[in-house]
Amino acid sequence: MPMRKRLNHTSSSNAGAMVTVSVPRPAAQCRPRVLAFHPELLHGTPLAQSMRDYTYFSYNANEALHLSAGERQTIIGCMEKIRGELQSPVFDKHSRSLIVDNVKLLLDYCIRFYDRQFTTREKMNNDIIARFEALLDDYFRSGKPATEGLPTVQYCADKLCLSSNYLSDLMKRISGESAKRHIRRKVLETAIGLVTDTARPVSEIAYRLGFQYPQHFSRWFKQQTGCTPREYRVQL
Structure with missing residues (x-):
């Protein structure tokens, strides 16, 4: 041993x-x-x-x-x-x-x-990733982005009682992407869900996700998906 x-x-x-x-x-x-x-x-x-x-x-x-x-x-x-x-x-x-x-x-x-x-430490690491996912889900469901902005790696690490570097390194080794990239992907998934599953105006979705200006959200959304939120909604 x-x-x-x-x-x-x-x-x-x-x-x-x-x-x-x-x-x-x-x-x-x-x-x-x-x-x-x-x-x-x-x-x-x-x-x-x-x-x-x-x-x-x-x-x-x-x-x-x-x-x-x-x-x-x-x-x-x-x-x-x-x-x-x-x-x-x-x-x-x-x-x-x-x-x-x-x-x-x-x-x-x-x-x-x-x-x-x-x-x-597979079991422990999987538990941390599950808690990370749950934390992000709760953050977006609670509407915090509208008042506190998008979650940062430091914010998530603090909530998980980890250092930001440890969380990022763990995510890279387990999932192949950094914690920062994982958060960005979660933002995109949430944005796509709001665009496709609701009739909310794009401006409301932008503010809900923590974007100060709707045009910034539309530009970012197009960079990620290849089309604007309105175009994405219409083509479905």
Whole structure:
């Protein structure tokens, strides 16, 4: 049975932030490891340009990665290589690039392990997607778009007690589309339903869906379907 470790921790990606770790008892069986590096380490490297791709830095603590024994050894191996370079008596022109390469390797492994975690938590993920769908259905049925605008990824994530990045990454891995794209598709489905199943004026539908001006709604609807709401209604 694979061993899994988890530490309760509080952290922030802001510069100068404090990271606290609460070690579960018995403490003798737990040896926390932390990799911390200054942004200057990455200046001028390809990794600096791709850091935004590591979206898990913005995950909540309850969305932490749970490592198997093998995965844990892989991460420790990366950290030991970095430690070896830092403690080497020889710091030459290759040292910085080797450190950065191993930092990137560690971050890439975390993406792989998160992919595994998303895949193995099928029941939990399906429950989140079902709650996401129900949340959007309730939002549009309640008429909130008319007063509060269209739902955002952040709004939905807050209601689901998730970080926005975690919700988006989960949706991409499970459904193949981002949370933002999923919301847009839901808006279109709702718009088509109102256009085809009701006799409401287009202006009323536009306001009901949170569009400030009917012409903006008509333009958006045509971009999505190839025809205006009135044309769509007539051709049915």
